[in-house]
Amino acid sequence: MADEMVRRAQNFINTTYHGKLGIDPLKEDGETSWAVMFALTRALQYELGITTLSDTFGPTTLSALETKYPRINASTPLIPDFVGIIQSALYCKGYDGGGLDTMWSGRVTASIEKMAVDMGVGGAFPDSSSLYPKMFKSLLTMDPYVLVNNGSAEIRTVQQYLNGTYVNRKDFYIIPCDGHHSRNVAKAMILAVQYEAGMADGVANGVFGPGTQTALRQHAVGEGDSGRWVALFSSAMVLNQRPAVLQHYFGASLTPEVRNFQAFTKLPVTGKGDFSTWASLLVSYGDQSRKGEACDGVTKITPARAAALKAAGITYVGRYLTNPSTTSLPEKAIQPGELQTIADAGLRCFPIYQTYGRDASGFNYHQGRAAGQAAVNAAVDHGFKAGTRIFFAVDFDAYDYEVTDSVLPHFKGIQDAISADGNQFQIGVYGPRNVCIRVSEAGHATASFVSDMSSGFSGNYGYPLPPNWAYDQIVTRTIGSGDGKIEIDNNIASGRDTGQNSFNRPRKLLPDVRFDGRFLNALHDDIGTYMQSIGFPNDGGNKIFTHTQCFETILAQDDLVTALSNRYSMRKALIQTSAYWEMRHYDIVDQAVDAAVVYYHTGVGGGMTPKRDSSTGIAQISGDVGIRAWNHCISKGYVSGTTLNPEKDPDIWTMWQKVNKDNAFSIQTVALIHLWDAESKPNGNNPPGGETVLRPMRLDYTEWEIFQVLRRYQGWGKEAEEHASKRMGLYQVFEKYNGIVRNLAL
Structure with a gap:
């Protein structure tokens, strides 16, 4: 919706900095956008004397701002245009900019104070009426600091807590306070763990590495414990959409919720915040030392490999129905006699269908129709019986709009193809958490095979494990030796899908005949x-x-x-x-x-x-x-x-x-x-x-x-x-x- 003060902010940028920012004039439509924020960032850089302007508020901009204006308030000597940048940014963030008169007034001070409270940093800086460099950096983003789009008040409390507690650490920047988990929030959580573990600035990096894992092993929490470690653990529970609130004391009410989470994720049910529970809360793949009952891979299961899988505790084996390539991964697709080998070894097989769909262009309704029927044809060829669930792969980092525009129509096509075929097979979805959740909520899949090993996918950051998860892919490892040696993706199994252990006779590769x-x-x-x-x-x-x-x-x-x-x-x-x-x-x-x-x-x-x-x-x-x-x-x-x-x-x-x-x-x-x-x-x-x-x-x-x-x-x-x-x-x-x-x- 157009806002007159935002339109005036756009006009201020266009008239004040015409030809100076290295960008085209802004469209004066009264709508806040990244284009406006980028222009304001360039205007700030221009006023700071930075010669190479950029859309990015990076280390150079922050350092120049910290050097020249470590804090900005009513008593700071600023040229009018500099104040105009702040007022414009305030209006674009939804705060009162004092009329955009390029004068610092009491209205501007009140808005800075209000924004600091919304961010959770009201008490983190010496003066609550001042604009500090990290606040300025956040002011020039599209991040909201109020609940939006049905955001969770509990998650917003966590976001504000993280900001207020750690904003003065060098590499911690203010995160949104909108009530939604996200990539930046997930990184902030790991930074917080690293800070509490004593990591210095420059060492703490927001990556779930060996040092972070060692610290978590040393800081298990349980009923009766208190302090920041409990606050972070309960915050992680909140961010995973468990029925918990941020708390500094591990009370009796938190224990059963932890136990429920552990049971849901197939962790040992202890009720305590041990390492495996911490890991599952903080990163999609969790504790990668866990041994799963399931695996998937691109290698033929021979008798020797089947024995190695069995010895490693594997029960469920995911194998591909087809291989679109004629040159790579020659054993990716199920090979002749392989399913019988799997059954003879006491293993069970769940089929996966995947072609080249590595970006959104490979997903739409008609391609889904083709994929659904192709998977059915291949499943029947291999001998899978009616009732088998086929997992259809979305093996790329699908952004939420791509899920809406491409992935959901694709799975509607799959569903229509399966239905037209008589519903002899069930539909599963393989992909990042957000893909699995949305495809399942749309009614296009009955179980999820989650690509949690791809922890960097935006569709895994900030999303909980899907309620209908069947297999959780967490790490690639090699098991067995000699003829039995095989590389697999290790998967945790929930029991929602158990594959098949008996098969029809596979169809032979036969020439075509006259139609019946x-x-x-x-x-x-x-x-x-x-x-x-x-x-x-x-x-x-x-x-x-x-x-x-x-x-x-x-x-x-x-x-x-x-x-x-x-x-x-x-x-x-x-x-x-x-x-x-x-x-x-x-x-x-x-x-x-x-x-x-x-x-x-x-x-x-x-x-x-x-x-x-x-x-x-x-x-x-x-x-x-x-x-x-x-x-x-x-x-x-x-x-x-x-x-x-x-x-x-x-x-x-x-x-x-x-x-x-x-x-x-x-x-x-x-x-x-x-x-x-x-x-x-x-x-x-x-x-x-x-x-x-x-x-x-x-x-x-x-x-x-x-x-x-x-x-x-x-x-x-x-x-x-x-x-x-x-x-x-x-x-x-x-x-x-x-x-x-x-x-x-x-």
Whole structure:
């Protein structure tokens, strides 16, 4: 909401420091923002005589301020513009700036005193009516010092306590007092522990290192203890959203809450603030010396490794359903016979699904739909039984807005895919605490596998362990020796998920067969459901063909598609997906362009601009692309025929008419284009640097290879990438039913 005094502050900056700060003029919209705070920081630096201006209020700015103005109050000789900076900052923080008249008045003093109280530092400095350098630094931030967004009063009390107690230590800076745990609050807690342990300024660094851990081992607290160690321990309980308050005496009421926390986190239930409890309260990974009952890893479980895991107390083993890479981590995905080895050793396996999603761009609704069906297909292939929970990975530091914008829609897509498949599998989420909490609260997952080992993730800082946590990943370690040696991520298990210890017979890698008519209606409906979910109504909407028309046209070529699949070791779903997708996109613009091509080559028609070539027919193939794909495949011996010249109009017209009028020829050409695509589209329209050469076409292409083939069919660039990610979901639906049918044929 716009604020007139903030607008005046923006105007003050623009008029007073025009051309002096190295930034563009501020937008005078009356809204506080980091841009305004950065501008005020630069203005302060300018007035302090700093020549290299920066958005950052760093050590140089603080040192200059401490040297020139160790305290600022009504009696400090200040130029008017310097006062104007303070008044502007006060208004931007929500305090009275005294009318922004560049005069230090009693109103300014009252606001400084009020802010100091809000910060918790009212009694920390000699004069409560003065603005001290660390207060000035905090004044030029967006940090609030009052409760905001349903903040906790108990957490705010902790924040104020930390500020008031430690603000005079060299490396401790004022933290927000907004009632919300955060990265800065977590660091402040560790600094406080280090200060109480006697670490000097410059040694205390807010890192949970060996020295800090040693100090905590020496300062266990329990019922009857008192002092600052108890205050910090109870503060840590508050920050972890336990029902406790900051207290300097460890009373009888705190003991059961500690016991509850220990039971929840699977620590020894002692009721005391021992090292393991301190560690779990202060950092996401807690006490890394703990031995977990679970693990996950990227290495095949052999009999020797299974024995080593069993000897180390492991019961639950997390393994990956797929591996998108063809070159790295060759044992990442579950290997043939591995699940039986796990079961024979008395271990249990929980499946994990992860592709390349290392940033928010890999997460959206349609990619979630594809991921959900791909995971189901892979789980069935491996032999996981109905009821198994699949953990879908979010393996990056997702900020809260990215969870909202990308991760939650992605998991809605996963949930919809699992539901469309009949809910034979449950959904779990792997990721930082905030991701797990929000995905679960949205109803998209029933258990969490928490990546607490990534303690630096913003989604782990300041968030409690999710209520539905099943596995808590805390450290990587190597166990066993010789043939049994294996590196694992050690996980604490809560018992909310127990994996599986018996499995169906895994499905073999089989060639595709003719489609079984008993599944036609189910396939028809599932494809329709998926396409509707990404914006394609079954009645065709603004396209020429309905879903049913496209489906029947493609499935009418099933004998040919099956023969092409067997001839080229190419999954039927690749051919079906490209053809169906292109036919569903055919619209009146495409019709008009096709007419323009006919007019160019025959003179029939008129009233339009003639066009030499276009993507046409059910598979939207141009004469140029058709010629180049056929020429390549003829040269490779994949198909026989006469080569054509894409530079000659008669040859373009010959190919164009075939792909326009002959559905069978178009379907065959789809397969040839895929072969051409996989071999880097030589002599084609490639991106700068060309396409990479994929492995020769094969039935066990990885998801990455499938994506590449589907993307290359359309070309390259952003649109091709976006369409290919949507085609992946369609591919997985086709592959689901093709997989069912080929295994029924055994």
